[in-house]
Amino acid sequence: MPGKTNLGFRGSLCPPSPQRPRRPQGFKALGGRCGHLGLLLALLLFFAQPARAGVTVHGFLQGNYDFNTATANPDDHDAKLAEERAQVKLEADQGPARLFVKTDIAWDHLDDEEDLELREGYADYVASAWDIRAGRQVITWGLGDLVFINDVFPKDYEAFFAGRPLEYLKIGVDAIKAGLYPSFASFEVIAIPLFTPNHFPDAEKFWLFDPMPAVANRETREPDTSLDNTELAVRGYREVVGFDASLYWYRGFSRQPAMQPDNPKITLFYPKLSVYGASIQGNAIGGVLSLEAGYYDSREDRQGDNPMIPNSQIRGLIGYQRQPWEDFTVGLQYYAEWMQDYGNYSATLPAGFPKEKRLHDLVSLRLTQFLAHQTIKLSLFTFYSPSAGDYLINPEVKYNITDQVWAALGANIFGGGEPSSQFGQLDKNDNAYLQVRYEF
Amino acid sequence: MRKIILLTLLLLAAVTTGVLAATPEEIVRKSQAVFLYSGNDFKARVMMKLISANGQERLREMTMLRLNTGPIGGDQKYFIYFFQPADVKDMTFMVHKYAARDDDRWLFMPAVNMVRRIAMQDKAASFVGSDFTYEDVSGRDLTDDTHELAREESVDGKACYVIKSTPKAGTGYAYKLAWIDKSTFLPLKEEYLDRDGAAIRAFSADEVKEIKGVATITRRTMKNLKSGHRTEVSYKSTDYNIGLDAGLFTERFLKQPPKKWIE
Numbered sequence: 001m002p003g004k005t006n007l008g009f010r011g012s013l014c015p016p017s018p019q020r021p022r023r024p025q026g027f028k029a030l031g032g033r034c035g036h037l038g039l040l041l042a043l044l045l046f047f048a049q050p051a052r053a054g055v056t057v058h059g060f061l062q063g064n065y066d067f068n069t070a071t072a073n074p075d076d077h078d079a080k081l082a083e084e085r086a087q088v089k090l091e092a093d094q095g096p097a098r099l100f101v102k103t104d105i106a107w108d109h110l111d112d113e114e115d116l117e118l119r120e121g122y123a124d125y126v127a128s129a130w131d132i133r134a135g136r137q138v139i140t141w142g143l144g145d146l147v148f149i150n151d152v153f154p155k156d157y158e159a160f161f162a163g164r165p166l167e168y169l170k171i172g173v174d175a176i177k178a179g180l181y182p183s184f185a186s187f188e189v190i191a192i193p194l195f196t197p198n199h200f201p202d203a204e205k206f207w208l209f210d211p212m213p214a215v216a217n218r219e220t221r222e223p224d225t226s227l228d229n230t231e232l233a234v235r236g237y238r239e240v241v242g243f244d245a246s247l248y249w250y251r252g253f254s255r256q257p258a259m260q261p262d263n264p265k266i267t268l269f270y271p272k273l274s275v276y277g278a279s280i281q282g283n284a285i286g287g288v289l290s291l292e293a294g295y296y297d298s299r300e301d302r303q304g305d306n307p308m309i310p311n312s313q314i315r316g317l318i319g320y321q322r323q324p325w326e327d328f329t330v331g332l333q334y335y336a337e338w339m340q341d342y343g344n345y346s347a348t349l350p351a352g353f354p355k356e357k358r359l360h361d362l363v364s365l366r367l368t369q370f371l372a373h374q375t376i377k378l379s380l381f382t383f384y385s386p387s388a389g390d391y392l393i394n395p396e397v398k399y400n401i402t403d404q405v406w407a408a409l410g411a412n413i414f415g416g417g418e419p420s421s422q423f424g425q426l427d428k429n430d431n432a433y434l435q436v437r438y439e440f
Numbered sequence: 441m442r443k444i445i446l447l448t449l450l451l452l453a454a455v456t457t458g459v460l461a462a463t464p465e466e467i468v469r470k471s472q473a474v475f476l477y478s479g480n481d482f483k484a485r486v487m488m489k490l491i492s493a494n495g496q497e498r499l500r501e502m503t504m505l506r507l508n509t510g511p512i513g514g515d516q517k518y519f520i521y522f523f524q525p526a527d528v529k530d531m532t533f534m535v536h537k538y539a540a541r542d543d544d545r546w547l548f549m550p551a552v553n554m555v556r557r558i559a560m561q562d563k564a565a566s567f568v569g570s571d572f573t574y575e576d577v578s579g580r581d582l583t584d585d586t587h588e589l590a591r592e593e594s595v596d597g598k599a600c601y602v603i604k605s606t607p608k609a610g611t612g613y614a615y616k617l618a619w620i621d622k623s624t625f626l627p628l629k630e631e632y633l634d635r636d637g638a639a640i641r642a643f644s645a646d647e648v649k650e651i652k653g654v655a656t657i658t659r660r661t662m663k664n665l666k667s668g669h670r671t672e673v674s675y676k677s678t679d680y681n682i683g684l685d686a687g688l689f690t691e692r693f694l695k696q697p698p699k700k701w702i703e
Contacts, residue, residue: 054699058529093699126696140554167551179692186692237691242544244557244691281557283542288557321557326565373490373669374569375498403498403525439526 059088062437066163069411070430075204080162080431082109087119098124110205120172131179136172139190141235141248143279143290145366146381147335149315150248150277150294152233154255156199161206161412161426163433171196185238192231195223197270198255201429209425211353217265223253243282248294250275258309271309272299287322304341307348312340327370336361354420361387375400383423390417390424408435464587467601470625471618473512476579478654479680482506483701486675488570493668499524500568503702507684513582514539517689521702532694537578548694555691564612571641571662571671584608585616595619595628613640624648624655639665646672652680 066081073080085106092099102120122135142150146160146169159168174194180187201208223229231252238245250273257268277294293316301309314337321331339345342358349355367380376399383392396410411432417424462470488500501524509515518535522528536544545558563575585605593602600619607615612632619629630643647659656678663670687693688701 058526060526124696126698131692131696138551138553140552170552181692186690283544283557283560287559290557321559323559323562323565326562329559370569373492373498374566400525400527406527437527439529 054094055090055092057088057090058440059086060437060439061086062165062435064164064433064435066431066433068430069432071207071428073205074207077110077205079110080205080429081164081433083107096126098126100124118172129181133177133179134175136174137177138170138172139175139177139233140170141233141246142277143281143292143319144317144335145319145331145333145364146383147317147333147362147364149292149317150235150246150250150275150279152250152252152255152273152275154196154198158199158201158206161201161429161431163410163412163431163435165408165435165437171199185236187237188233188235190231190233192233192252194225195229195231195253195270196255197222197257200256206426207428209420211420212259212261212266215261215264215266218268219262219265220257220268221270223270229253240280243280245280246278248275248277248279254298254310260308271301273297274299285320287320290317290319290321292317292319304339304344305348307345307350307353311342311345314338314340327374329366329368331364331366331368333364334361335364354418357387359387361385385417385422388417388421388424390421391415392423392426404440405436405438407437409433410435462601464589464601464603465582467589467603467620467625468587468605468618469513469582471603471620471627472579472582474625474655475627475657477508477512477516478656479652480508481682481684482678482680483682483684484675484678486673488568488572489672490570491670491672498569500570505684505688505701507686507689509686510539513579516578517686518578519689519693519697519701521697530697532697534689534694535578536689539581543578546691546694553695555694570673571664571669572673576643576662590617593619595621598623598628600628626655626657641665647674649678651678654680 062085064081064083064085065079067079072078083106085104087102087104090099090101090103100120100122101118104115104117104119106115106117108115118136120136120138122133122137125132139153140151141153142148144151148155153173154171155169156164156171157169160166173190173192173196175190175192177188177190180189203210231250233250233252234248236247252273253270254273255270258271260267260269274297275294276297277292279290279292281288281290283289293314296313296315298304298310298312300306301311304311315335316338317333317335319331319333321329323329337360339356339358339360346355362383362385364384365380365382367378369378370376371378376397379396379398381392381394381396385391391414393413394410396408398406398408400406409432411430413430414423414426415430416427419425419427483503483505486500486502486504488502490498490500501522503521503523505519507517509517516537518533518537520533522531522533530550532548534546534548538544542560545560546555547558548555563580564573566572567574567577585607587603587605590602590604593600599622601622603618603620605616605618607613614635614637615633617631617633618627620626621628626645626648627643628645628648631639632641633639642663642665644661644663645657645659646661647657649656649658651658656675658675658678659673661670661672682701684701688698
């Protein structure tokens with residue numbers, strides 16, 4: 001159904017889409033497996049004089065398992081994740097140039113397959129007043145804790161909901177990023193020629209709301225790679241009276257697909273989107289105060305009368321964090337989305353589809369307590385939506401057994417709201433996870 | 441004549457030992473100046489060994505850079521790059537320390553390429569899980585305590601002032617005794633005591649070296665006397681006045697720590 005009622009357009013942990021996209025990270029950008037090896041080779045050739053170049057290798061071995069605590073998956077499995085994974089981080093530098101490659105190899109027991117993935121791979125050049133980074137890279141903008149307004153870069157929600165370490169929520173983009181540092185402010189200017197969508201939970205592993213379950217024939221259409229379709233993003237930032245202030249601009253595509261019924265199939269496509277935003281963060285009232293806002297300009301549905309494409313929105317966030325006692329931190333957030341052209345939305349929404357409220361909001365609470373010389377971390381993260389009535393609860397215990405080995409045990413609990421709402425639809429997906437990692 | 445000579449000698453002795461010149465506040469101020477503000481800037485590769493009562497060890501290794509941006513006792517900027525343990529490798533931590541208001545703190549997490557502000561913690565909170573507090577690393581405001589000269593005493597053959605500093609507002613201890621070397625003004629020993637006068641935390645300077653003419657504590661220990669846990673710190677590649685620039689202490693370099701300074 002129309003993007004409109006698709007809660008996926010939430011700025012927070014988006015709901016899953018009923019499609020089943022392949023893992024998006026692949027080797028697309030580098031021309032497949034060969035490109036991947038090619039990059040490694042280039043790295044070795046470029047730094048063929050080891051005496052002059054500093055090359056370091058780090059990484060980890062990890063076991064990651066996630067089991068259902070409520071019901072089996074739609075595909076009858078009891079687990080959402082069972083894998084071992086090795087990550088190698090290779091870094092080489094010579095003068096102002098630096099190369100970085102982060103590669104994962106995973107052994108997936110559920111799909112019974114091996115998976116080689118280039119998580120990041122880029123070259124840096126640093127001059128005194130500017131720098132440039134080209135290649136696959138993770139970019140994080142904005143101030144939200146698991147709510148995203150100006151962080152318009154791709155996310156892997158399945159990773160988060162299936163109990164992977166938090167860093168797997170972020171997907172690298174294939175981009176060129178320039179940093180400019182004139183005296184009055186700093187700038188990041190980013191061009192992304194290759195589109196990467198968000199990765200949503202797999203419909204075989206997660207119970208999800210599907211507005212059109214009868215139509216199984218689905219086709220995904222990503223934006224073509226062209227100069228016109230190159231995504232652009234600019235951030236300008238500086239200090240303003242003791243606060244960190246940023247302005248953001250993005251022109252590209254929504255990373256959550258909209259659905260176009262196209263008898264006899266459904267076409268999933270990524271509508272054009274621009275985002276204009278701002279944020280400030282600094283010390284206030286005994287803690288750290290964060291304010292962020294953004295205008296989501298839905299460029300293919302400016303009147304809000306196309307039910308297939310989400311309307312424009314205003315998004316806002318207030319966050320506050322403080323440490324009431326040693327090694328204990330409390331983080332509170334209020335996040336809201338306000339739909340534009342609600343009248344047109346209501347008037348054009350087809351009968352039978354769940355209707356969104358004009359205001360969708362979320363409250364989050366994060367509690368973190370460190371113990372035993374900061375080797376044990378107890379944390380609790382919760383979302384509750386006052387407008388939808390649904391929730392997510394994520395408790396976790398992490399223990400650094402030695403300086404090299406840590407283990408984390410946690411759970412994701414969903415519920416409340418409606419069968420179509422953001423977390424309500426995940427009600428049957430409660431799960432518990434284990435992460436064990438050896439780092440070198 | 442003999443009286444004059446005697447007076448002169450007494451005066452000389454007084455001046456050289458500082459008895460005449462120094463009030464307790466001045467001794468503490470001088471001590472802070474050499475302990476926390478030496479040079480215009482400072483760099484060290486810091487090895488921290490956290491040792492539990494039963495002997496289990498954990499290692500924290502980092503490069504610490506410091507730039508003075510105000511007068512002695514005033515504003516400073518700190519930049520810390522972590523080498524170890526592995527799960528914090530490449531993380532950077534930055535503090536803009538202000539004399540008159542809450543410090544600004546930022547943490548950079550490389551795995552998600554994100555810079556986050558960190559809420560101001562109690563300055564008496566542990567620094568990276570060690571027995572040292574933030575205050576031990578970056579100093580305590582001179583005016584937060586009342587200082588008195590308790591006595592004079594020698595530590596390992598070095599003449600020291602023993603300064604008693606009593607916090608004006610509540611902290612985790614009732615008062616601190618510091619043995620301050622009369623010649624270098626470095627604290628050779630410190631004890632934090634509770635209301636009953638029992639020592640709860642003890643600091644010792646285990647090695648002092650002269651670096652670019654600056655007397656520097658290059659090995660130190662802080663021990664929690666209640667738990668038996670202790671932290672041993674050693675400095676390598678210590679240096680002063682290396683030409684750090686305020687521009688280094690910004691988000692740009694938090695995300696791209698320059699090898700030149702951190703190695």
